[in-house]
Amino acid sequence: MKTLQLVCLRRLSEEREKYVWEDRDRCTWDEIIGRVCLLKANDAVEEKRYVDALADFEQALVFLSKDGVDQNYYARALADKALMQCYLARYEAALATIDQALAVVGPFYLDKVLNNRGAILVLVGAFTDAMNTLSAQLDKGPEDRFLRFTLATCLLHLERYQEAVVAYEQAIAEDFYLGREGLEAARLGQQPDWANL
DSSP states (O other): OEEETTEEEOOOOOOOHHHHHHTTTTSOHHHHHHHHHHHHHHHHHHTTOHHHHHHHHHHHHHHHTSTTSOHHHHHHHHHHHHHHHHHTTOHHHHHHHHHHHHHHOOHHHHHHHHHHHHHHHHHHTOHHHHHHHHHHHHHHOTTOHHHHHHHHHHHHHTTOHHHHHHHHHHHHHHOTTSOOHHHHHHHHTSOOOGGGO
């Protein structure tokens, strides 16, 4: 989980080296190479080298888009490429990329991709669409504190301050480490300094 201007985005393609090599006899070499690229991308993300991570996700996608590769790896790499585009403030491109991921993702990762899409819609400024997506996702998983935190930020943008306070308080009560800047702004009935969060 990462927070970007009070929006929670979650990485999907985390790989563990031992699993990549354990699977080498069951997978195509394209899949193995693509998953190794995911390992490299995840290292770059951990080191906050987002330009390098984006390049590594794009390299992974070259291999993971080939025949015989588990499409879930491809969808997860697309979803995480969208996150890197967010970290580089390329929000429109991120929305297009997350929509590509939605077109191919399987049911196991669908909700996680939709959650990230809701967060990206907030970043793009499509608050009505974001509210619809986030509310629908919260109906399915009302205990998701990260999703509730993102919904609170959407409410804050919409100047629905009292609702934002309630949503922030619920999310923060479940996760002490979530940022409080949005909650403080909502309590004051004003917008935070978005540029300096």
